Amino acid sequence: MRDFSIQRLVISLAIAAVVMLLLPLGMNTFVLTPLLIYGLLGMSLGLIWGFGGILCFGQAAFFGLGAYVYAISAINIGESTFPMLLAILIPAVFAAILGAMMFYGRLGDVYLGVITLVVTLIFFKFMNSTAGPEYVIGTARLGGFNGIPGFQTLNVPGMADEYIYGDSLYYVTFVILVLVYWLVNGLLQSPFGRIAIAIRENEQRASLMGYDIRARKTTLFAIGGAIAGLAGALYANWAEIVTPGLFSLGQTAEIIIWCIVGGLGTRLGPILGAAGLGYLKFLLGQQAFLDNAIVMGLILVLFVLFLPKGLIPAIEDIWSLSVGKRRRRRPARRRKRRALSNG
Amino acid sequence: MAETVLETMGLTMRFGGVTACDAVNFKLKARELRCLIGPNGAGKSTFFKCLTGLLRPTSGHVLMQGEETTDWQTHEIASLGVGIKTQVPSVLDGVSVRENIWLAARRFFPTKEANDKAADIIDRLSLNDIAKSEVGRLAHGERQRVELGIVAAGDPWLVLLDEPAAGMTSEDVERMIGIIHEMARRAAVIIVEHDMQFIRSVATTVTVFHQGAILMEDHVEKVMADETVRNVYLGKKA
Amino acid sequence: MDLAAVIVVETVYIIASLVLISAGLAIVFGMMKVINLAHGEFMMMGGYATITAVHLGVNIYVAMLVIAPLVVGLIGLVVERLVIRYLYGRLVDTMLATWGLSLFFVGGVTMIFGNTTTGISTPIAGVSVGDYQINGYNFFIIIVAALLVLAIWLVLKGTRIGLIARGTMQRADMADALGYSPDRIYMATFFAGSAISGLAGAVLAPLVGLVPSSGGNYIAKAFITVIAGGPSVIAGLLSSSTIFGVVNQFFTFAISPVFGEVALLVAAVILLRLLPQGITSRFFRGKM
Numbered sequence: 021m022r023d024f025s026i027q028r029l030v031i032s033l034a035i036a037a038v039v040m041l042l043l044p045l046g047m048n049t050f051v052l053t054p055l056l057i058y059g060l061l062g063m064s065l066g067l068i069w070g071f072g073g074i075l076c077f078g079q080a081a082f083f084g085l086g087a088y089v090y091a092i093s094a095i096n097i098g099e100s101t102f103p104m105l106l107a108i109l110i111p112a113v114f115a116a117i118l119g120a121m122m123f124y125g126r127l128g129d130v131y132l133g134v135i136t137l138v139v140t141l142i143f144f145k146f147m148n149s150t151a152g153p154e155y156v157i158g159t160a161r162l163g164g165f166n167g168i169p170g171f172q173t174l175n176v177p178g179m180a181d182e183y184i185y186g187d188s189l190y191y192v193t194f195v196i197l198v199l200v201y202w203l204v205n206g207l208l209q210s211p212f213g214r215i216a217i218a219i220r221e222n223e224q225r226a227s228l229m230g231y232d233i234r235a236r237k238t239t240l241f242a243i244g245g246a247i248a249g250l251a252g253a254l255y256a257n258w259a260e261i262v263t264p265g266l267f268s269l270g271q272t273a274e275i276i277i278w279c280i281v282g283g284l285g286t287r288l289g290p291i292l293g294a295a296g297l298g299y300l301k302f303l304l305g306q307q308a309f310l311d312n313a314i315v316m317g318l319i320l321v322l323f324v325l326f327l328p329k330g331l332i333p334a335i336e337d338i339w340s341l342s343v344g345k346r347r348r349r350r351p352a353r354r355r356k357r358r359a360l361s362n363g
Numbered sequence: 364m365a366e367t368v369l370e371t372m373g374l375t376m377r378f379g380g381v382t383a384c385d386a387v388n389f390k391l392k393a394r395e396l397r398c399l400i401g402p403n404g405a406g407k408s409t410f411f412k413c414l415t416g417l418l419r420p421t422s423g424h425v426l427m428q429g430e431e432t433t434d435w436q437t438h439e440i441a442s443l444g445v446g447i448k449t450q451v452p453s454v455l456d457g458v459s460v461r462e463n464i465w466l467a468a469r470r471f472f473p474t475k476e477a478n479d480k481a482a483d484i485i486d487r488l489s490l491n492d493i494a495k496s497e498v499g500r501l502a503h504g505e506r507q508r509v510e511l512g513i514v515a516a517g518d519p520w521l522v523l524l525d526e527p528a529a530g531m532t533s534e535d536v537e538r539m540i541g542i543i544h545e546m547a548r549r550a551a552v553i554i555v556e557h558d559m560q561f562i563r564s565v566a567t568t569v570t571v572f573h574q575g576a577i578l579m580e581d582h583v584e585k586v587m588a589d590e591t592v593r594n595v596y597l598g599k600k601a
Numbered sequence: 602m603d604l605a606a607v608i609v610v611e612t613v614y615i616i617a618s619l620v621l622i623s624a625g626l627a628i629v630f631g632m633m634k635v636i637n638l639a640h641g642e643f644m645m646m647g648g649y650a651t652i653t654a655v656h657l658g659v660n661i662y663v664a665m666l667v668i669a670p671l672v673v674g675l676i677g678l679v680v681e682r683l684v685i686r687y688l689y690g691r692l693v694d695t696m697l698a699t700w701g702l703s704l705f706f707v708g709g710v711t712m713i714f715g716n717t718t719t720g721i722s723t724p725i726a727g728v729s730v731g732d733y734q735i736n737g738y739n740f741f742i743i744i745v746a747a748l749l750v751l752a753i754w755l756v757l758k759g760t761r762i763g764l765i766a767r768g769t770m771q772r773a774d775m776a777d778a779l780g781y782s783p784d785r786i787y788m789a790t791f792f793a794g795s796a797i798s799g800l801a802g803a804v805l806a807p808l809v810g811l812v813p814s815s816g817g818n819y820i821a822k823a824f825i826t827v828i829a830g831g832p833s834v835i836a837g838l839l840s841s842s843t844i845f846g847v848v849n850q851f852f853t854f855a856i857s858p859v860f861g862e863v864a865l866l867v868a869a870v871i872l873l874r875l876l877p878q879g880i881t882s883r884f885f886r887g888k889m
């Protein structure tokens with residue numbers, strides 16, 4: 021058992037390394053880096069929604085918060101290590117507070133969706149209105165609609181002049197993505213993750229088993245917030261500017277679309293969905309005929325109607341049908357969404 | 364004499380105009396096996412839900428092992444060592460039988476012991492053949508058994524079973540009776556059932572619910588011979 | 602004194618516009634338990650329909666009160682037939698699918714009309730109250746909102762369709778039992794809800810610069826007004842519009858318009874936390 025999992029770890033690390041080295045051969049790293057960041061962001065929602073059954077329409081709030089926290093603290097502090105940590109910590113704490121408010125209030129699914137969406141819009145509206153000189157945090161002006169440019173970007177920890185950008189930012193982001201993926205995987209296999217899945221499957225039974233679902237959902241929500249915050253900070257480093265658009269309705273919709281297209285309740289689905297659709301968006305941006313929103317909207321509608329489980333489960337189904345090897349049938353992943361939406 | 368492990372005083376639950384539980388005073392001793400009967404809508408399931416915190420009673424008190432648990436959260440009550448099989452099977456559909464039982468055991472034991480515990484329960488309930496199956500795909504009787512396994516996995520001292528034999532084959536019922544007797548050696552058990560055959564084979568004392576209140580409480584044979592009980596309940600069935 | 606009058610009018614106006622913004626969504630949600638996240642885009646399309654019609658030489662009132670509701674109602678009908686009807690009973694899935702539609706419409710309108718701000722001027726002149734100026738059009742909005750609520754009330758209360766509709770609201774299988782096809786009722790409801798959204802978007806259009814993404818400004822407000830209102834369509838709409846309108850106005854005057862908006866959203870979050878089933882689940886129960 022143990023050898024087997026070590027073997028798997030080595031193989032998957034090798035695959036990841038090969039992918040990491042091959043990708044830049046075909047594509048500019050400036051295009052690739054945001055795709056990886058989207059993957060991280062997709063994973064954050066995939067974790068809480070796909071495995072925790074938490075319907076969050078406002079993952080962009082934590083993403084944007086991470087980006088803004090990074091930008092503001094980098095302007096005030098300079099050296100990037102502490103700002104990066106803050107950009108993970110503050111969204112996590114914010115998610116914990118928001119989550120506690122919602123989960124201890126036993127709000128239903130739809131209300132969760134409403135509140136998270138509304139919170140995102142509050143950030144959007146507020147940030148847009150901070151153009152005036154009175155909106156300053158330390159020495160950082162919030163800048164309203166124009167956002168915050170000109171902050172210290174990622175540097176080698178301890179060496180404020182050794183910037184990590186371009187190709188190196190790509191490699192660092194890739195390593196972070198793999199690392200977080202590995203941590204999330206570990207989390208899902210740990211008792212905490214298994215209990216989270218139990219809660220997704222049946223909240224009543226989970227609490228009858230003696231698990232405090234409110235505390236556990238709050239914790240999971242905070243972890244999702246932390247990952248989204250990290251993604252936001254990396255995005256700020258890539259874009260070298262943060263704007264209120266990070267909190268926009270369109271941004272938060274896209275994260276949801278990535279998860280649904282990739283497959284909720286799968287580990288790779290949201291990451292691949294994010295990277296794939298992110299690339300599609302990039303391609304659409306190259307031409308002026310077809311609007312990006314029309315394509316994303318159509319994709320979401322079509323997936324909800326015809327492929328609600330997403331691509332990865334569909335491919336797995338086709339695979340298991342055609343290969344016909346039923347021996348390693350793992351308990352299929354069920355998505356809570358189906359059950360919830362019927363309730 | 365064994366001590367009282369569960370007591371309710373004036374337990375009342377109203378839904379708008381309907382009083383589903385009406386000032387119920389109920390006592391149960393350690394390792395006692397009790398049957399709860401009563402016609403449909405008598406309030407038996409509601410009583411169970413009030414005990415486990417799934418419903419917040421309108422008024423009255425619940426005491427478990429002498430401690431007041433009336434307004435506790437469901438998970439707090441469950442953590443005391445109270446297991447319940449709900450009337451509509453409540454299981455984790457999307458994961459395996461083993462995972463269901465492991466999760467229940469993990470609340471009370473560390474991971475390694477929970478593994479052993481789950482294996483043990485799966486053995487005892489003869490769930491080996493289906494241990495790896497997804498619970499959502501199982502037949503009704505199997506799901507009932509899985510739920511019983513979930514209840515047993517936490518080594519509870521109070522077990523509430525709401526119609527455990529409903530919709531099961533006679534073979535399954537036989538096995539169920541065996542399991543219940545085994546549970547009753549370590550825990551106080553309350554069973555809600557409609558099947559008289561079943562009740563005779565497990566319990567001695569029977570409590571009769573009618574319109575939310577306790578109509579009578581006595582030895583099974585006496586209850587069955589009683590005129591009023593026959594009228595409200597047996598009369599309809601016979 | 603003048604200021605007080607102005608504040609009162611402004612507050613009533615804000616409440617009226619919240620009612621307008623939310624009415625279409627409230628009907629669809631109340632009757633069909635469908636949350637239409639493309640509601641804001643329906644309003645946006647109502648605005649574009651009006652502007653296009655006016656540019657083509659149609660009288661502005663005809664454009665707002667007839668053409669926009671018809672156009673958007675028909676779009677709603679198509680949407681219901683192609684998407685929504687496959688998702689009845691799946692609340693979350695309908696939210697996701699209509700969110701997709703909302704993006705789709707934003708994209709579509711961008712491709713047709715471009716990503717620039719268009720607008721029409723208000724057809725009514727301002728009114729002076731002492732030293733202050735009130736936009737005369739605000740009175741028009743208030744009247745339209747009042748008439749709309751009255752019309753909904755009359756239809757629900759006084760007509761056979763309203764009776765069936767109310768029955769369906771209470772129990773989804775009621776229409777079936779009465780021998781009416783729920784399919785047709787849902788279709789008609791969605792048409793009506795969409796048409797009202799179109800109307801709202803049209804009459805509000807002269808007050809805002811219209812861009813394809815304008816719907817985003819409406820959806821959150823509409824969404825929270827309806828959800829916070831709870832199960833009863835009219836009582837819920839009026840009570841939550843009043844609460845949010847007053848909160849919005851108060852903070853707008855006290856601090857700034859943006860704070861008014863933010864305060865409204867914060868109030869919604871708090872209200873939902875306190876009354877998760879909406880205002881009318883606790884108060885005004887059993888009213889329409």
Ligand SMILES: Nc1ncnc2c1ncn2[C@@H]1O[C@H](COP(=O)(O)OP(=O)(O)OP(=O)(O)O)[C@@H](O)[C@H]1O
Pocket residue numbers: 378381382383401402403404405406407408409410450
């Ligand atoms: N959540 C609820 N809301 C409103 N009324 C309820 C609710 N739950 C139960 N009731 C009512 O309370 C009464 C008691 O119901 P309960 O389910 O406890 O009966 P029971 O004895 O378990 O019946 P059965 O033998 O059919 O399971 C019934 O009249 C039922 O309609």
Ligand SMILES: [Mg+2]
Pocket residue numbers: 407408409450525
């Ligand atoms: Mg019952």
